[in-house]
Amino acid sequence: MPIVVGHDTLKTRRTLKVGNKSYAYYSIKAAEKAGLGDLTRLPYSMKVLLENLLRYEDGRSVTVDDLKAVAQWLKDKRSDREIAYRPARVLMQDFTGVPAVVDLAAMRDAMTKLGGDTKKINPLSPVDLVIDHSVMVDYSATKGAFQKNVDLEYERNGERYAFLRWGQTAFDNFRVVPPGTGICHQVNVEYLAQTVWTGIDGKTEVAYPDTLVGTDSHTTMVNGLAVLGWGVGGIEAEAAMLGQPISMLLPEVVGFRLSGKPKEGTTATDLVLTVTQMLRKKGVVNKFVEFYGPGLDELSIADRCTVANMAPEYGATCGFFPVDGETIAYLKASGRDPERVKLVEAYAKAQGFWRGPKAVDPVFTDTLELDLSTVEPSLAGPTRPEGRVPLSRAAVEFKDAMSNFYGKKTAVDFRAKVENANFDLGHGDVVIAAITSCTNTSNPSVLLGAGLLARNALKKGLTTKPWVKTSLAPGSQVVTDYLAQSGVQKDLDALGFQIVGYGCTTCIGNSGPLPDNISKAVTDNDFVVGAVLSGNRNFEGRVHPLTKANYLASPMLVVAYALAGNLNMDVANEPLGHDKKGKPVYLKDIWPSNKEIAATVRKYVTPAMFKKRYADVFKGDVNWRKIKVDGSQTYGWDIASTYVQHPPYFEGMSTTPAPITDVKGARLLAILGDKITTDHISPAGSIKKDGPAGKYLMDHKVNYADFNSYGARRGNHEIMMRGTFANIRIKNEMVPGTEGGITKHMPHGEVMSIYDAAMKYKAASTPLVIVAGKEYGNGSSRDWAAKGTILLGVKAVIAESYERIHRSNLVGMGVLPLQFLNGMTRFDLKLDGSEKFDISGIAVGLKPRMKTPVTITRADGSTQTIEVLCRIDTLDEIDYYKNGGILHYVLRNLAKAA
Incomplete structure (x- = not known):
C-alpha cells in the first residue's frame, strides 16, 4: 500500500538496516538534533504521535510548529495545539x-449525480472488517449449539452478508474476515496488528508505528501490543478511510504506575476492574493513559490487552503499553513473520520506543499508582463497569442494591415455582452466566483457568444450577484449539459451557432468549434476576431485557456463579x-493455582495454532x-430489503453547501439525566x-421470530431511526415516572413515542433539541447515536459534558453540541418540556469553542437567555458542520478534484 509522506523540513528521514533489509524511517533522534531538544522522557504514546507528524509534515496540514508543540508539551505536560493525525x-x-x-x-451514487468519478470513493487506507457481532445465543448448553447458531446467523443475515461480499469485491484496500473466525479485537491482536507497519514510498520501504482507528470503542485492546489505536464513530472512520486526517488536540497523558506482583488467586480481570474504578474516579476522559513501572514485568501481553481493552470503560482515549521484551515474545509466540519481529525490535530501539530495564520513566500530565499485590478478586455491577465490588462483599452489596437501587425492601426471599420445572426462582438468581468475547477471551490464563476450575468442580460433584443459561463464545478459533488440546473443553461442556459461536454475544445483548418458563416467572413476579458475564459492558437493558442486575467478572467467576x-x-x-459424601465444597477448593494455570498456558498455547488458524483467514x-x-x-439497492437501504444523507446535495443558520423555535424532544450512554x-x-x-417490520411482513437485532439491521436507516432513544431503560424527565422511549408532543402535551413525536415535528418543520446531564454519550462509539439523532430532526444537544467519541460524531453528522457553563445544569432551568429554544450566533462568526447565547421561551411567554459553550472544538470540525457533516465535506472535496 503506497503511503504519502511530507516535506521533511527537519530532514529526519534515515535508513534502518535489519538483517539483509533496509528501511527508511523518520527518526525522532534526528528531530532532537534538528532543534526539538531532548525528547527521551516524552511518553511513548506521544512519541508515536510525533513520528506521525514528522512523516506527514508538509507545511500545510502538518507544520514545523506542530512538531515544536510536541516538544513544548514535554515542558508544559499539556497543550491546546490541534494536530492532523493519520492512522495507518x-x-x-x-x-x-x-x-x-x-x-x-x-x-x-452521490458522486455520480455530482458528475464525479465513482472510483474516487475508495478506502485510501487499508481497512479490515471482521464479522463478529451478528451471532446470537439462541442455542446453548448442547453439543450442536455452535452449528445451530451459525445456521441461524446466515439465515438471518443473508442480505447483510451479501452486501459485505459485494463491498469486498467493489472497494480497493478493503478486506473482510468472514463470520465464525473471532472478534475483531482478538483477530487484530493475534494476526492483523504488526506493532511496526511498513509501506512503499516510491521504491523505498518505509517503517513506521502500527496505528489505527476502529469503529468499535474497544479497539484499544491492541494498545497492549504497543499499537496506538482507539475507537471512533463510523463517520470518523469513513473519513479516515477516504484520506482525511483526524483532527485532535495534543492529549494530556496520565501515567499509571504499576508495581508489585499479583497475589495468588487474582486474575487480569480483577486488575482491569480495579484500574477502571481508579481511572473513572481520577477522570481521564479525552486523555491518553499510559502504563509504566516495574509492575509491567509481571503482565503478559494478554494481561496488558485485558487492561487496554476497557479504556472506554475508564473513559480514556487509549490505555497504552510500550514495546518491550514481552511484546517481542508474544509476536513470536503468535506466529508472526520472523523478519517483522526483528524489525519491531530494531525499530523500537532506534526510535526510543523500547522499554528496557534501564529506561527512565516518562514525564506525564498526571500520575497514579497501583500495587498489584493489593488487587483482590472482584466483580463490577450491577449497572456500571466502574462499579467494582470485592468478591468478599459482593453478596452484601447486592442485598443493599436490592433495597436502595431496585426498591425491593419487602418479600426479597420470596420464590415462585417455575412452570414445567422441578425448581423455583427468586430475586438474585443468576439466569445468564456467559464467558463472552472481548475483554477476557484473548487471555489464555483466564480461559484455561475457567476450564481447570470446571474440571475441579466436576471432580467434587458440583453442577450448574438448572435456571442458569450458560454459554462460551471464544474470541478466536485459537482459543478453541488450546481449550480442546488441554482437555478442559470437555469439562466446560459438562457444566453447560459449550461453544455457541465466535463473536461478541452476551456483552452486546446477543444473549438470545431465556426459556419461556424462566421469562414468565421473572415477569410475573417482577424478580430482580442477574447475569454474570466476562465482558466489559453491563449497562441497563444491554445484556438482556429481563436481567436488571448485570455483573462483569472473570471467566473463572462466571463458572463459579453458574x-x-x-x-x-x-x-x-x-x-x-x-x-458426594455431603461435605461442603468452597470456591477455594476448586480454584486452580497460578502455577498450574501458567504451566497449562505454556504447554498448550503454541505458535503452530496461530499459523494454522490464520493461514487462510479471509476465505x-x-x-x-x-x-x-x-x-x-x-x-443495486433492493427497495424490498429490510436490512440494507439507501440512506437519505446526500439527497438534494449540491457541490456548494447552503449557508448555515441559527436554530429558531426549537422544541424539546427529551430531557435526560447523567451518563446517558x-x-x-x-x-x-x-x-x-x-x-x-417493530411496527415497521410488521408492516413489511417480517415475522416477529425473524426480527433479528437492531445491530443486524444497522444498514436500514428506517429501522434505526425508529429505535433511536427507544432503550427500555431510558428515562425522559419530560414524562416523569416512566421508562422507555416516550415523550410529550407540544404544545398539547400528548404522550407518544419519541419517533412518532419527532415525525410530527418534522412534518411541521419544527427543529428539536435534547437537554442532558453529565457525560452525555458515555460508552461505545455507536455512529447511529449521532445518525439517528439527526434523522429525528435534532439540531442541537445541550449537556453538562460529553464523552469524546459521541461529541465528535454529533459534529460529524451536523448536530450542534452545546455545553452548559459555570456549573449550570438542567435543574437550574426548571424545564418541563413546554419551552421553545432559540440558538443564536451560529449563522455568523461560528468559531471553535465559542460562547453561544440560547434563549428559552416558556409557555407563559417569559424568556431567559443563557450562555453555553459551543463544543465544535477544531477548525476542521467547523468545516464539517458547515457542510452538513464530515461525509458531505469529503464528498464535495472529491467531486471538486474530479
Missing part, C-alpha cells in the same frame, strides 16, 4: 461496518455445593463462499414488537 489503517466490525459500507455505496446460581450467596465464603466457511455477488462498482441513544439489542421499529 482502519478496523471495523460488522455492526458498525455495514452502515459504513452503506455510506460508501451511497457516496458513490454453580452458585444466586447473587445473594457469598461465593467467597459460603459453600457452592456439596460433594471463510462453505456458507460464506456460497454467497454470490456481481462485480458492479455501484450497489450511546446504548440509551442508539438502537441495540432486541427489537420490541410494539415499538416503532
Whole structure:
C-alpha cells in the first residue's frame, strides 16, 4: 500500500538496516538534533504521535510548529495545539461496518449525480472488517449449539452478508474476515496488528508505528501490543478511510504506575476492574493513559490487552503499553513473520520506543499508582463497569442494591415455582452466566483457568444450577484449539459451557432468549434476576431485557456463579455445593493455582495454532463462499430489503453547501439525566414488537421470530431511526415516572413515542433539541447515536459534558453540541418540556469553542437567555458542520478534484 509522506523540513528521514533489509524511517533522534531538544522522557504514546507528524509534515496540514508543540508539551505536560493525525489503517466490525459500507455505496451514487468519478470513493487506507457481532445465543448448553447458531446467523443475515461480499469485491484496500473466525479485537491482536507497519514510498520501504482507528470503542485492546489505536464513530472512520486526517488536540497523558506482583488467586480481570474504578474516579476522559513501572514485568501481553481493552470503560482515549521484551515474545509466540519481529525490535530501539530495564520513566500530565499485590478478586455491577465490588462483599452489596437501587425492601426471599420445572426462582438468581468475547477471551490464563476450575468442580460433584443459561463464545478459533488440546473443553461442556459461536454475544445483548418458563416467572413476579458475564459492558437493558442486575467478572467467576446460581450467596465464603459424601465444597477448593494455570498456558498455547488458524483467514466457511455477488462498482439497492437501504444523507446535495443558520423555535424532544450512554441513544439489542421499529417490520411482513437485532439491521436507516432513544431503560424527565422511549408532543402535551413525536415535528418543520446531564454519550462509539439523532430532526444537544467519541460524531453528522457553563445544569432551568429554544450566533462568526447565547421561551411567554459553550472544538470540525457533516465535506472535496 503506497503511503504519502511530507516535506521533511527537519530532514529526519534515515535508513534502518535489519538483517539483509533496509528501511527508511523518520527518526525522532534526528528531530532532537534538528532543534526539538531532548525528547527521551516524552511518553511513548506521544512519541508515536510525533513520528506521525514528522512523516506527514508538509507545511500545510502538518507544520514545523506542530512538531515544536510536541516538544513544548514535554515542558508544559499539556497543550491546546490541534494536530492532523493519520492512522495507518482502519478496523471495523460488522455492526458498525455495514452502515459504513452503506455510506460508501451511497457516496458513490452521490458522486455520480455530482458528475464525479465513482472510483474516487475508495478506502485510501487499508481497512479490515471482521464479522463478529451478528451471532446470537439462541442455542446453548448442547453439543450442536455452535452449528445451530451459525445456521441461524446466515439465515438471518443473508442480505447483510451479501452486501459485505459485494463491498469486498467493489472497494480497493478493503478486506473482510468472514463470520465464525473471532472478534475483531482478538483477530487484530493475534494476526492483523504488526506493532511496526511498513509501506512503499516510491521504491523505498518505509517503517513506521502500527496505528489505527476502529469503529468499535474497544479497539484499544491492541494498545497492549504497543499499537496506538482507539475507537471512533463510523463517520470518523469513513473519513479516515477516504484520506482525511483526524483532527485532535495534543492529549494530556496520565501515567499509571504499576508495581508489585499479583497475589495468588487474582486474575487480569480483577486488575482491569480495579484500574477502571481508579481511572473513572481520577477522570481521564479525552486523555491518553499510559502504563509504566516495574509492575509491567509481571503482565503478559494478554494481561496488558485485558487492561487496554476497557479504556472506554475508564473513559480514556487509549490505555497504552510500550514495546518491550514481552511484546517481542508474544509476536513470536503468535506466529508472526520472523523478519517483522526483528524489525519491531530494531525499530523500537532506534526510535526510543523500547522499554528496557534501564529506561527512565516518562514525564506525564498526571500520575497514579497501583500495587498489584493489593488487587483482590472482584466483580463490577450491577449497572456500571466502574462499579467494582470485592468478591468478599459482593453478596452484601447486592442485598443493599436490592433495597436502595431496585426498591425491593419487602418479600426479597420470596420464590415462585417455575412452570414445567422441578425448581423455583427468586430475586438474585443468576439466569445468564456467559464467558463472552472481548475483554477476557484473548487471555489464555483466564480461559484455561475457567476450564481447570470446571474440571475441579466436576471432580467434587458440583453442577450448574438448572435456571442458569450458560454459554462460551471464544474470541478466536485459537482459543478453541488450546481449550480442546488441554482437555478442559470437555469439562466446560459438562457444566453447560459449550461453544455457541465466535463473536461478541452476551456483552452486546446477543444473549438470545431465556426459556419461556424462566421469562414468565421473572415477569410475573417482577424478580430482580442477574447475569454474570466476562465482558466489559453491563449497562441497563444491554445484556438482556429481563436481567436488571448485570455483573462483569472473570471467566473463572462466571463458572463459579453458574454453580452458585444466586447473587445473594457469598461465593467467597459460603459453600457452592456439596460433594458426594455431603461435605461442603468452597470456591477455594476448586480454584486452580497460578502455577498450574501458567504451566497449562505454556504447554498448550503454541505458535503452530496461530499459523494454522490464520493461514487462510479471509476465505471463510462453505456458507460464506456460497454467497454470490456481481462485480458492479455501484450497489443495486433492493427497495424490498429490510436490512440494507439507501440512506437519505446526500439527497438534494449540491457541490456548494447552503449557508448555515441559527436554530429558531426549537422544541424539546427529551430531557435526560447523567451518563446517558450511546446504548440509551442508539438502537441495540432486541427489537420490541410494539415499538416503532417493530411496527415497521410488521408492516413489511417480517415475522416477529425473524426480527433479528437492531445491530443486524444497522444498514436500514428506517429501522434505526425508529429505535433511536427507544432503550427500555431510558428515562425522559419530560414524562416523569416512566421508562422507555416516550415523550410529550407540544404544545398539547400528548404522550407518544419519541419517533412518532419527532415525525410530527418534522412534518411541521419544527427543529428539536435534547437537554442532558453529565457525560452525555458515555460508552461505545455507536455512529447511529449521532445518525439517528439527526434523522429525528435534532439540531442541537445541550449537556453538562460529553464523552469524546459521541461529541465528535454529533459534529460529524451536523448536530450542534452545546455545553452548559459555570456549573449550570438542567435543574437550574426548571424545564418541563413546554419551552421553545432559540440558538443564536451560529449563522455568523461560528468559531471553535465559542460562547453561544440560547434563549428559552416558556409557555407563559417569559424568556431567559443563557450562555453555553459551543463544543465544535477544531477548525476542521467547523468545516464539517458547515457542510452538513464530515461525509458531505469529503464528498464535495472529491467531486471538486474530479
